Amino acid sequence: MQGFNMGRYVPPDVEGTTSGNRLHGKHALGARASKLASHGVLTVRFEMPFAIWCSTCPKPTIIGQGVRFNAQKRRVGNYLSTPIWAFRIRHLDCGGDIEIRTDPKNTAYVVVEGAAKRDTGEDLVREGDSVILTDQEREALRKNAFASLEKTIADREQLMQATERIDDLEEASARHWDDPYTQNQKLRRAFRVGRKSRETAAAATEDLKDRMSLGIDLVPATEEDSRRAALVDFGPVDDDARDRALSKPLFGGGSSSKKPQASSKSVMLKSEKEASRRKESLVSELIGNTRVAKDPFLRDARAGEAKPPARLPGVKRKRTLQEDAAPAPKVLAQEASVLAGLVNYDSD
Structure with missing residues (x-):
């Protein structure tokens, strides 16, 4: 049985007078103390x-x-x-x-x-380090007159250097803080200016994050960011751009997909660019109108009726009440055929 004596049995006649380890010649630490x-x-x-x-x-x-x-x-x-x-x-x-x-x-x-x-240079005694002497070293210095004199001269030189250094620091501090009120006033004025600018920038940043619903930290704007933003040119807003984009073929090799590539040497004038843009717009509109006229899925409603919304690929279009109320022709034909095939039989 595993007990307090590490499982070593102690007979009842000697129990309380000795331990299991001593009785069996074992050590409490086990094999580590062999x-x-x-x-x-x-x-x-x-x-x-x-x-x-x-x-x-x-x-x-x-x-x-x-x-x-x-x-x-x-x-x-x-x-x-x-x-x-x-x-x-x-x-x-x-x-x-x-x-x-x-x-x-x-x-x-x-x-x-x-x-x-491994020598890392940490054990070397550097200049200015205080060395603690033992009793034997102190006794040797007392007995050796030259060693005691050299030690005294070295201590005096070190004390003089430390004193000069402390005096220089005190003079610099006194010169800098000759008028504590003026120095404190300058520091507080600079802190106020920085604090106001920081608070203004933080408020503007938080307002922008709230308006744009941003969950990231915004860094301050730089001149490079402003220059890059000024180079971005947005085109005019066109309400029918979505319909024209949907009417264009996804994979087409028409003239609209071919864009004039200007060589690196030739430079187009503004008038030429405007003419080219108008020509491409006209060609694209003609191709789109032709495809809309031929494609039954892109035809507009009849004259006098409201224009149906544009069909987006992959998105189901909700049916209107008129479409739900009007039964499909195929369903009407099926119902007519069923009614024609029925035969009336008397109850007798």
């Missing part, structure tokens, strides 16, 4: 603290930061009262062993064997 008693090694999940270069691989191979391994953790020493731990992992690509240890003195990790830390 070498803990003999070698002091515990298997843990170790995450790479920084990128390293593997020195065992035949080709230069980098192991990125955050890659996890099953590492053998053991204690290798102490720094004062803090233990130093060593993590030994195996690179699966080449089978080489890599050992990384903790460095409590510098609060960091150190690669000891099998690899080298």
